[in-house]
Amino acid sequence: MRMRDESFTDFFQAVREINAKYKTPRIKMTPMVNASLVMLRFYLIGMVLLLAYKFATLVIR
Numbered sequence: 221m222r223m224r225d226e227s228f229t230d231f232f233q234a235v236r237e238i239n240a241k242y243k244t245p246r247i248k249m250t251p252m253v254n255a256s257l258v259m260l261r262f263y264l265i266g267m268v269l270l271l272a273y274k275f276a277t278l279v280i281r
Contacts, residue, residue, distance in 0.1 A: 249257075
């Protein structure tokens with residue numbers, strides 16, 4: 221188990237390093253692009269919630 225835990229720790233550390241590297245965008249974004257990305261984020265969250273609702277209603281039946 222210890223070896224597996226270490227490999228997960230190494231993996232998550234690598235992911236954290238990549239996320240830190242790309243935290244800030246390298247290109248300039250216009251306000252319209254930022255607004256579009258925010259709208260896309262809300263749309264995707266809505267789709268996930270709708271999918272979860274549909275799954276829950278099918279399981280309950």
